[in-house]
Amino acid sequence: MTDICGSVSHWRFRYREGMPRSGAEARRRLQQAALELYREHGFDRTTTAEIAARAGVNERTFFRHFPDKREVLFGGEADVRVALTQEVTEAPDGMSPLDVLLRAFRNAGRIIEDNRAFAEPRTRIIAATPALRERELAKSASLTAAVADALRQRGVPARLAVLAAHTGWAAFEQAVRDWTDDPTQDLAAHLARAFDDLRALSGATPAA
Incomplete structure (x- = not known):
């Protein structure tokens, strides 16, 4: 006893x-x-x-x-939201919506890149789990809406702001997946490539 x-x-x-x-x-x-x-x-x-x-x-x-x-894997959403909307709001005047978004995603992406040990397995777990993919879609929709609103506040027409936000977010998600699969390059490099692909699709040229 x-x-x-x-x-x-x-x-x-x-x-x-x-x-x-x-x-x-x-x-x-x-x-x-x-x-x-x-x-x-x-x-x-x-x-x-x-x-x-x-x-x-x-x-x-x-x-x-x-x-x-489910929410335990999405605890950084608030930080990413604040970083993204702040970067969009503070981008220099005269930048195109795509260039504004590339700048914003590049800077906000540092939050993810600084936590690679968590971000990489998290991405794989979400991809393999339907319940988590559903939650991720809801979070992505909320973040995309916040980005679109920040673009509208810069004077971007509402319809174009929504289209740019959704397109930019798709490029960001592709860059994160590429970065997860290929850690030899940083997230910024993968992000630049994803946005270059967007411009190639539209025939636009990157800002000097």
Whole structure:
């Protein structure tokens, strides 16, 4: 009996010692734990309780940070949205919508590139999981709408702003996939190539 109590006390001490020191650290741990478990067991076979346990927190902490187990892989959406819309808004006057978007996606893409260890397996897990692909489509639609709105605020006609935002987002997603498959070049290089392909399709020439 004494040995059992001693073991439990030791486990609790180690658990407290390993608790995250901040909300940001807890969030990071939960994201990493989810990524690991989805890779090991698949998204459908992983529970929020298992993610929380792997991260060293309780399940209530999980739900303080994320509403469900899908959202844990989309925690950076707000940062990307802010970066994209800010870059579009602050782009120099006189730039074409495509050049504005290339500039915006290049700068916002650094958020993804700086987290390659998370971004690369995340991309593969989403591609292999229908429930996550559905969530990604919803997130993409929301981000595209925000980009289109930022373009409209620059004076781009509404119809053209929507078309440019959707086209630019498609090029960005293609660049991220290429970057995932070919890490020998940075994301900016893949992004430039994707936008060059868009211009080739339309017959436009890049800005000097």
